[in-house]
Amino acid sequence: xxxxxxxxxxxxxxxxxxxxxPQVIGYLIFVLYPLIAIMVFSLQDYNLLSxxxxxxxxxxxxxxxSENSLFLKTLKNSLVFTAGLVPLNVILAxxxxxxxxxxxxxxxxxxxxxxxPVITSAVAWAIVWKFMLDGENxxxxxxxxxxxxxxPNWLRxxxxxxxxxxxxxxxxxxxxxxxxxxxxxxxxxxxxxxSASIDGANSRQVxxxxxxxxxxxxxxxxxxxxxxxxxxxxxxxxxxxxxxxxNSTMVLVYYIYYQAFQFSEPGSASGGAVVLFLVxxxxxxxQWNFRKRMSYQxx
Amino acid sequence: xxxxKITHGVIYIILCTVGILFLFPFLWMILxxxxxxxxxFDLSVLIPKVWRWENFIEAFLYQPFARQYLNSIYIAxxxxxxxxxxGALAGYAFARMNFPxxxxxxxxxLSGLMIPVEAxxxxxxxxxxxxxxxxxxxxxIIIPIFGARGAIxxxxxxxxxxxxxxxxxxxxxxxxxxxxxxxxxxxxxxATPAISSVVxxxxxxxxxxxxxxxxxxxxxxxxxxxxxxxNFTTSYGLPMWNVQLAATTLSVxxxxxxxxxxxxxxxxSMTMSGVKG
Numbered sequence: 001x002x003x004x005x006x007x008x009x010x011x012x013x014x015x016x017x018x019x020x021x022p023q024v025i026g027y028l029i030f031v032l033y034p035l036i037a038i039m040v041f042s043l044q045d046y047n048l049l050s051x052x053x054x055x056x057x058x059x060x061x062x063x064x065x066s067e068n069s070l071f072l073k074t075l076k077n078s079l080v081f082t083a084g085l086v087p088l089n090v091i092l093a094x095x096x097x098x099x100x101x102x103x104x105x106x107x108x109x110x111x112x113x114x115x116x117p118v119i120t121s122a123v124a125w126a127i128v129w130k131f132m133l134d135g136e137n138x139x140x141x142x143x144x145x146x147x148x149x150x151x152p153n154w155l156r157x158x159x160x161x162x163x164x165x166x167x168x169x170x171x172x173x174x175x176x177x178x179x180x181x182x183x184x185x186x187x188x189x190x191x192x193x194x195s196a197s198i199d200g201a202n203s204r205q206v207x208x209x210x211x212x213x214x215x216x217x218x219x220x221x222x223x224x225x226x227x228x229x230x231x232x233x234x235x236x237x238x239x240x241x242x243x244x245x246x247n248s249t250m251v252l253v254y255y256i257y258y259q260a261f262q263f264s265e266p267g268s269a270s271g272g273a274v275v276l277f278l279v280x281x282x283x284x285x286x287q288w289n290f291r292k293r294m295s296y297q298x299x
Numbered sequence: 300x301x302x303x304k305i306t307h308g309v310i311y312i313i314l315c316t317v318g319i320l321f322l323f324p325f326l327w328m329i330l331x332x333x334x335x336x337x338x339x340f341d342l343s344v345l346i347p348k349v350w351r352w353e354n355f356i357e358a359f360l361y362q363p364f365a366r367q368y369l370n371s372i373y374i375a376x377x378x379x380x381x382x383x384x385x386g387a388l389a390g391y392a393f394a395r396m397n398f399p400x401x402x403x404x405x406x407x408x409l410s411g412l413m414i415p416v417e418a419x420x421x422x423x424x425x426x427x428x429x430x431x432x433x434x435x436x437x438x439x440i441i442i443p444i445f446g447a448r449g450a451i452x453x454x455x456x457x458x459x460x461x462x463x464x465x466x467x468x469x470x471x472x473x474x475x476x477x478x479x480x481x482x483x484x485x486x487x488x489x490a491t492p493a494i495s496s497v498v499x500x501x502x503x504x505x506x507x508x509x510x511x512x513x514x515x516x517x518x519x520x521x522x523x524x525x526x527x528x529x530n531f532t533t534s535y536g537l538p539m540w541n542v543q544l545a546a547t548t549l550s551v552x553x554x555x556x557x558x559x560x561x562x563x564x565x566x567x568s569m570t571m572s573g574v575k576g
Binding site for chain 2: 013014015020022023024025027029030033034035038041099104110111113114115116117118119120121122123127128129131134142146171176179180183228231238239256257266269273274276277285
């Protein structure tokens with residue numbers, strides 16, 4: 001018996017490597033190599049036509065971070081987008097999850113409805129909203145006209161284009177966070193809230209003083225995941241505004257795409273990719289840190 | 300008691316308002332795909348006067364839509380099967396086998412989840428172009444399987460295998476099964492919940508993927524659905540609103556039906572460990 005075990009153990013040493021090899025080799029080629037490559041590319045001038053590459057040090061970064069540059073505008077837009085999207089998404093999700101955990105009939109139907117956009121492709125969702133947000137003939141402005149409001153040309157005005165994309169994306173993705181919060185809310189023992197109401201707390205006080213602190217770990221997780229997701233927005237931008245008008249919705253991933261594949265500037269595109277990677281890295285480490293603390297709390 | 304009834308009423312009113320906000324785009328899309336281009340933008344015509352089925356036929360005439368639809372289906376099937384195979388093998392090894400460097404290698408793979416696919420797209424494009432794989436479906440299949448996205452398969456499968464009791468394998472070993480036999484005959488059949496999660500997550504990712512097809516494909520016959528849908532406005536001078544809506548309906552409604560049929564399973568998979576971006 002003992003020898004049989006060690007046979008298996010010996011076998012495992014080799015077989016283990018064989019089992020993980022497709023994943024590890026793929027990772028080296030499609031993840032690790034590209035990461036090193038973007039750092040290298042960002043330090044080079046790469047002429048796509050002639051194929052000539054030249055080391056130019058931090059020149060790409062200097063151009064990217066120079067005054068009034070497209071990249072600085074991109075970073076600012078990404079920041080505005082994130083600052084608008086994340087609170088709106090998380091607050092709406094908390095609000096809806098709170099309603100959907102109430103013991104009322106037909107709650108499942110509402111849950112399905114709120115989740116339906118999550119499984120719909122972003123492109124399809126954005127196409128439908130593009131029609132509805134049309135400045136002259138869109139149904140939204142026609143509805144506003146009924147109450148005597150002249151709606152703006154949503155997707156063609158620098159301010160409203162950003163607002164529109166934020167709202168369209170929140171409606172698309174909020175369902176995911178609603179489900180996460182619903183699960184968190186249902187795991188809170190109802191006794192806490194009950195005893196607080198007996199002590200005379202109203203429902204708002206119960207929510208903010210009792211329930212919310214209980215689900216704080218989930219809220220933090222959702223915040224970070226939503227933050228990372230918002231940095232990677234591309235599909236909605238591409239379909240709704242293509243970065244316009246006047247680059248007012250040019251955000252990080254769209255910048256990478258635009259510089260590399262429309263403008264043939266792989267150097268600054270790679271610089272943008274390095275920035276995206278570093279921000280995502282920082283946020284993910286933060287998330288893992290929270291998750292670790294959460295699991296300590298649980299055990 | 301009376302207070303309770305009022306609160307319920309208020310909750311229902313709020314829920315219905317929100318519900319309309321979420322239902323309306325779908326309703327408008329489906330009804331719009333039966334309208335003329337003019338009716339789409341006419342508020343007074345919510346329900347089409349004459350149901351224009353031709354929109355759906357025109358979607359297939361305007362682009363090789365059937366072929367594009369099949370492209371999306373078969374690519375999603377390959378991606379989900381590939382992610383599952385690679386993830387199940389690696390996940391099992393990480394959960395059950397002892398080999399030097401196991402935990403470091405696992406953290407290494409897991410770190411893929413934090414690397415945005417978008418950050419790696421430029422070098423991957425150059426690589427594919429050197430291998431003459433631009434304008435083929437191969438990048439759309441292998442990069443999601445083996446790249447950063449693939450790590451989710453390994454992660455979910457490992458978590459599941461860790462949760463299974465070791466006794467199953469021990470009795471299988473006494474019956475004379477080797478490692479591979481244990482994996483295929485004992486462990487995989489016990490992993491159906493994790494398998495369905497991996498399949499759902501990876502096929503959704505592939506089905507909705509937009510940036511990668513946009514970068515790797517420019518032949519209209521090789522388009523996947525997101526590319527095809529977005530193409531109805533751009534390539535001709537005039538946009539074909541109603542045909543584009545019909546095509547969008549054709550791509551969205553089957554997925555919605557699948558979702559409603561397997562609602563619980565899909566929701567659980569999508570929220571799994573909160574890794575979706």
